[in-house]
Amino acid sequence: MARYGMALDYKNCINCKACEVACKEENGVLLGADKHRIWVGVNEIEGVWPNLSISSSSFLPSQCQQCDNAPCEEVCPTHATYYDENGVVRVDSDKCILCSYCMNACPYDARYVDDRTVTVDKCTFCSDTRLARGLTTTACQNTCPTKVRTFGDLDDPESEISILLKTRDHFSLKANLGTEPKLFYLT
Ligand code: SF4
Ligand code: SF4
Ligand code: SF4
DSSP, rough: OOOOOEEEEEOOOOOOOHHHHHHHHHTTTTOTTTTSSEEEEEEEEETTTTTEEEOOHHHHEEEEEOOOHHHHHHOOSSOOOEEEETSOOOTTTTTTOOOHHHHHTTOOOOOEEETTEEEEEEOOOTTTTTTTTTTTTTTTHHHTTTTTTTEEETOOOTSHHHHHHHHSSSETGGGGOOOOOOOEOOO
């Protein structure tokens, strides 16, 4: 048992989208599907047309925040959304009735409808794929050329992520909502 989380050195993101492609490949998401499991937000574009620029720190790579106090789990009427033994928020597609309550409740817009199963899906920290095969990295982490993501066990004081969070300042998105995300953005 672990308590998985992810640290993102987001200022290193160059918006190459390798993470999006790797996630789709690993988790069977259709190529071309937008904002399915993972995306890179562009915070702001500076300048005046036609002299526009985007600084690298304007990219905000994102995915499900794996909240410890997840509104999506609270509202799910069938308990299709649940915390697994590693604290990962998951969806049991057999129980999902596509009521969309969770999609409306998620403050991070992290859920989508999988057209093939006609149920809700989202980032699973690669639990069904890479972790199930005994790997210790996620596809998005593994492929990133600038090493934005560090995935690991928050309960292990010796893990790379625990050491990063002890030694680097960090923040969570919409922390004021009390969702207690397990994604941490390093400053
Ligand atoms: Fe649920 Fe959204 Fe939090 Fe993910 S980010 S655990 S989908 S509320
Ligand atoms: Fe639960 Fe599915 Fe409804 Fe979401 S859409 S709240 S996972 S039953
Ligand atoms: Fe996709 Fe896995 Fe990264 Fe989640 S952890 S965004 S499922 S590659």
